[in-house]
Amino acid sequence: MNQVSPESLFAAVSPRQLLWREWDDEAAIFNPASGSTHRAPSAALDVLDALADGPATIDQLIERLEQPAAEQARMREWLGMLLSQLEQAGLVERR
Amino acid sequence: MLDLGPITLRVRSDIPAVLDGLMRVYRDFPVLPPDRFADVSLELRHGTGLRRFARKQAQLFVDGEPLFFPVALPLAPVLMEWGMNWVVSLREHAYLLVHASVVEREGKAAILPALPGSGKSTLAGLLSMSGWRLLSDEFGMLEVSTGALRPFPRPFSLKGTSIAAVRAIAPQMETTETYEHPEDGPMVLVRPAGDAVARRNERAEPRWIVFPTYKAGASLAVTPISKTDAFFEVQDDTFNYFMLREAGFEALASMVDRCRCMRLTYGRTEDALSFFDRLLAEERVA
Numbered sequence: 001m002n003q004v005s006p007e008s009l010f011a012a013v014s015p016r017q018l019l020w021r022e023w024d025d026e027a028a029i030f031n032p033a034s035g036s037t038h039r040a041p042s043a044a045l046d047v048l049d050a051l052a053d054g055p056a057t058i059d060q061l062i063e064r065l066e067q068p069a070a071e072q073a074r075m076r077e078w079l080g081m082l083l084s085q086l087e088q089a090g091l092v093e094r095r
Numbered sequence: 096m097l098d099l100g101p102i103t104l105r106v107r108s109d110i111p112a113v114l115d116g117l118m119r120v121y122r123d124f125p126v127l128p129p130d131r132f133a134d135v136s137l138e139l140r141h142g143t144g145l146r147r148f149a150r151k152q153a154q155l156f157v158d159g160e161p162l163f164f165p166v167a168l169p170l171a172p173v174l175m176e177w178g179m180n181w182v183v184s185l186r187e188h189a190y191l192l193v194h195a196s197v198v199e200r201e202g203k204a205a206i207l208p209a210l211p212g213s214g215k216s217t218l219a220g221l222l223s224m225s226g227w228r229l230l231s232d233e234f235g236m237l238e239v240s241t242g243a244l245r246p247f248p249r250p251f252s253l254k255g256t257s258i259a260a261v262r263a264i265a266p267q268m269e270t271t272e273t274y275e276h277p278e279d280g281p282m283v284l285v286r287p288a289g290d291a292v293a294r295r296n297e298r299a300e301p302r303w304i305v306f307p308t309y310k311a312g313a314s315l316a317v318t319p320i321s322k323t324d325a326f327f328e329v330q331d332d333t334f335n336y337f338m339l340r341e342a343g344f345e346a347l348a349s350m351v352d353r354c355r356c357m358r359l360t361y362g363r364t365e366d367a368l369s370f371f372d373r374l375l376a377e378e379r380v381a
Contacts, residue, residue, distance in 0.1 A: 019341060021348040023322035030344040035337060037344060039327055 004080040006058060009095045010087070012051035018091070020045060031091055038089045044082060048091065055095055058083070096127040100295035101187060101236060101247050104179065105133035110153060113139050113171040116271040120172075120250035120284045123292035135182045139171050157182055169274045172284055173252065180233050183247075184334040190245060191346040192334040193235035197244055197299075198227040200375055204244045204299035206235050206354070207307050208332050214309030217257040218367060220285060224265035225368050229291045230299060234334075239342045242349045243298035248291040250284040258283055260364060303374055304329065304356045313362030315370060325356035 019030040027042045050056065050064040058079050067075050086092035097104045108114050135157070142152030142165035153171035155162050155178045162181065166174050184192055195208035196219030205227075209215035216232055223229035230244055232251035237244055253261055253270075258281060262268055270283035304325050329347060330336050336343040355374075361367040 019344050019348075021322075021326070021352070023326075023351070026321065026323040028323060028326050028344075028348060030341065032341060035340055037327075037330065039323060 004058065004084060008083075009055045009057055010051060010061070010083050010092050011055035011095050012048050013091055013093055015048050015052035018048065029091065031089075034090050036090065038091065040086070040089070041082070044086060044091075047079070047082060047086070051092065096129055096131055096133060097121060098125045098127050098295075099247065099249065101190070101245055102134040102183065103127065103131060105129075105136040106138070106175070107136075108139040108171075110139060110141060110168065110171060112168075113153065113175075116172045116284075117175065119269065120271055120286040123287065124295075134186070135179060137175055137178050137182075139175060141168075167277075169272070170276065170282075172271055173274060173276070173282060176233075176249070176252065176284065179249070183234060187236070188335055188338060189240070190234075190236040190238055191336060191339060191343050191350075193237060193329055194233070194332040194334065195235040195329075196232050196251075197230035197235045198222045198371075199230050199244070199246075199299040200227045201379075202299055203302040203375070203378055204230060205303040205305055205371065205374070206244070206301060206329075206350075207305055208235070208329050209307055210332075213307060214257070215307055216251050217253060217260060217309065218307050218361075220251055220253055220257070220261045221264060221364055221368060222371055223251075223288045223291065224261060224268060227371065228289060228294060228299075229287050237301070237346050237350055238298065239339065239346045241298070242301070242346060242353075244301055245298055246291070246295045248287045248295055250286055252282055252284055254279045254282045261285070264364060264368075301350045301354050302378060304351070304354045306358045307367075308358070308360045310360055310362050313360050315363075315366040316358075316360040317370065318358045320356050320358060322351045322354075322356055325354070326351045 014033045017032050021028050022042045025042050027040050027045050029038045050061055062075050138156040139153050142154045151168040152165040153168050154165040155174045162178050195206050196215045197204050197206050198219050207215045229248050231247040236247050269286040274282045276282045
């Protein structure tokens with residue numbers, strides 16, 4: 001897994017075509033591009049939705065997700081992990 | 096030619112004992128004129144390999160092509176069921192095919208997905224002899240276009256001590272003769288009880304996904320599970336989810352949306368039957 005740097009630019013792969021269901025704090029996400037179904041925390045849906053507006057760095061994503069300033073350091077670390085997982089699943093790509 | 100509901104089956108055999116056994120458990124299904132179109136054509140013939148000199152065997156043919164290795168002659172009806180399962184799993188893609196038993200009452204269906212040996216067929220058999228309708232034993236056929244469960248109430252198999260367990264609550268249970276399976280021991284096919292066959296075109300709404308485990312002597316234990324757990328566990332036990340792609344995802348997700356999901360461990364028949372009656376009673380109140 002590549003290290004996530006502040007400059008890394010992430011883009012959702014076919015975000016408008018994804019199918020999903022959200023139950024409690026988890027989601028099942030079907031990616032028509034790969035035919036695969038992925039299990040993810042439901043927050044991944046917010047991230048994919050934010051990326052549907054266009055590629056973004058982690059800081060730009062935090063802005064799009066309208067996170068309070070006090071949360072941003074923790075959010076940065078958490079988003080780095082989540083984006084790496086979504087990248088591995090083929091739902092997000094790095095540009 | 097038999098009308099099984101979702102499929103029309105043509106069966107041929109040059110082994111009279113096989114046809115007699117099958118007709119004992121398939122006799123409720125309407126027999127259609129032989130010139131009708133058949134979705135599946137199965138034929139059981141005497142085996143022709145060298146082993147036939149030591150022991151009589153049966154060979155299965157599907158649409159004229161041999162399928163599986165020959166088996167000992169008394170196991171021929173079971174071989175036919177395996178062949179039908181194989182064909183249905185490859186061809187019936189108007190449905191998401193879930194490896195599960197399904198029972199219904201008052202239009203509401205309980206899906207019992209499970210690995211072989213977990214006791215799902217026994218539980219479904221018990222329920223089908225106790226007021227629930229058997230929708231299917233091997234396949235939960237989830238209709239992609241409607242989200243309803245399509246009945247496929249074929250004779251179901253019971254093995255070992257399960258035969259006596261079901262007979263204890265249903266002495267009238269009708270079966271084929273007992274076959275000795277080399278690995279699984281004694282085995283019978285059971286005629287679907289009640290009006291399961293007559294209502295083979297009457298669909299049901301999925302309401303419960305119950306993963307059963309039989310453990311001798313165990314107290315009843317029910318553990319709710321998350322819908323996400325249920326979704327992925329059922330998905331792992333489908334035959335054609337990956338082929339159906341978007342339609343498969345939507346069908347399965349919609350089924351999970353509509354169901355309460357849980358694990359059930361039971362060690363006594365009466366506990367399990369009471370539990371399912373309680374599920375239904377709760378549904379009536381809701």
